[in-house]
Amino acid sequence: MVVDPTDNPAENSAEAQSKKAAKKQAKDAAKAAKKAEHKAAAGKQDETPEDTPDYSSGKYGQPAMIQSVEKHPERNFVPVTKLIEWIGRKEAVWVRGRVHTSRSKGKQCFLILRQHCSTVQCVIAVSDAVSKQMVKFTGNIHKESIVDLKANAISVPNKIESCTEQTLELSVLEIYVVSTAKAQLPLQIEDAARPENPDDPEGLNIRVNQDTRLDNRVLDLRTPANQAIFRLEAGVCRLFRDILTAKGFVEIHTPKIISAASEGGANVFTVSYFKDSAYLAQSPQLYKQMAIAADFDKVFTVGAVFRAEDSNTHRHLTEFVGLDLEMAFKYHYHEVVETIGATFTAMFRGLRDECAQEIAAVNQQYKVEPFQFLDPPLRLQYVDGVAMLRAAGVEMGDEDDLSTPNEKLLGRLVKTKYGTDFYILDKYPLAVRPFYTMPDPKDSRYSNSYDMFMRGEEILSGAQRIHDPEYLTERAKHHNIDISKIAAYIEAFRFGCPPHAGGGIGMERVVMLYLGLDNIRKTSMFPRDPKRVTP
DSSP states (O other), rough: OOTTTOOOHHHHHHHHHHHHHHHHHHHHHHHHHHHHHHHHHHHHHHHOTSSOOTTTTTTTEOOOOOOOOOOOTTTTBOGGGGGGGGHHHOEEEEEEEEEEEEEEEEEEEEEEEEEEEEEEEEEEEOOSSOOHHHHHHHHHHHHTOOOEEEEEEOOOOOOOOTSSSSSSEEEEEEEEEEEEOSSSSOOOOOHHHHHOTTOOOHHHHHHOOOHHHTTTHHHHHHHHHHHHHHHHHHHHHHHHHHHHHHOOOOEEEOOOOOOTTSSSSSSOOHHHHHHHHEEOSSSSHHHHHHHHTTTEEEEEEEEEEEEEEEOOOOOOOEEEEEEEEEEEEEEEEEHHHHHHHHHHHHHHHHHHHHHHHHHHHHHHSSSOOOOOOOOOOOEEEHHHHHHHHTTTTTOOTTTOOOHHHHHHHHHHHHHHHHHSSSSEEEEGGGGSSTBBOOOOSOTTTBBBBEEEEEEEEEEEEEEOOOOHHHHHHHHHTTTTOOOOGGGHHTTTTTTOOOOEEEEEEEEEEEEEEETSSSSGGGOOSSSSSBOOOOO
């Protein structure tokens, strides 16, 4: 057999591997060279020669921090919502806002400026008035930075769908960074503001979760929906005050540091008070009633309420804003019920008519059915509500309290039958109400008490209070309450007190349910619950 001296498997294998490595190395080198060429070309395209005059110098940049050195009366700052009035004018306007997004394209930079709930497109393009350096500077401004810009408002032929101001854009002449945001943000405003659609799997993948939102609340609050929610919330407080003031109520301010639990309960926060202990008020009820005993007749208060309840639900907070009212009446507590009911319908009407823009902004992100109500509001007897639930298959006794699922079911039944999201349930069983609730004089099983509901959830609990000190003492003993702990409460009625009734409203819950939101933390600016005390 003749053997070919070149037929050496080991050498052939090594040679093949060497050729393969050389080929890969050449390929990688070519790829790197091509990448470098592209990068150089791009850099050359973007690079502005040092000797190219910057004729926009002084019309852009980041000036010194504003420390109230001087005023600029010549700068006529215009809200984004008023820019439409400046279309076609020769005079330029000044606008301050945040950089929502920016996109550079050739010799232009398109910037979306956001101001509260409003957005407008701004164009910075190379021209006789705008240099390449100014365009490049604008394209490098970080998102969420605050800028001042001088611009002309120009009408556009086609609507700008991505902005609230769709019929105009700003042609920028000058731009200055007032406050720079960090380059890397913990959440993107565009993501946090994205419409929630449970049926869209892609939407679920980019949704910002609740903890991320709350951990970075300052950023989260900048979304259009949140801007609208808390402006509408301010409207609720304003309407509450205005409506009751017009009805002859007096606003009072009650202590939040108290010597004993407001209602004799244990769910209170204890605080160190010098050499003793005190408590954060669960309710302003005692002080509202004392004001009635002091002949103020009709009072209300808006303030913080504290509940040390370990409730991790969609509708509970450990600190919330209470809208409380109390009112003396002549002969029947329904005088008060009717006043409260009319206050709610006036509030709902005011929100509908005065906050339409805010409601629309919320609906852009959270789709819900518009809130419906009757005027005067629907009032049902508790026994009638129980009968409706039984007809729907719920098994419960006449004097059983409503569970949360049954409250929601009753809300749906009422909506179907009466076409309202708001109703009053009157004459609750006495056994499920506090000791200070006046019993029904016609049926001792029931009481002169009531709850009010929005979308099937309770937003007010109220009653005629027992104003006779001896009867109040009797009822407290019936509930096994230590009389010594509520002595000050009972004493308040020993100097004569008119019959009265009232109730407490959770402001955040009202806003949540009016807007049809799914969690009360969306309507608390900085929510407090058993697991969160920051930020």
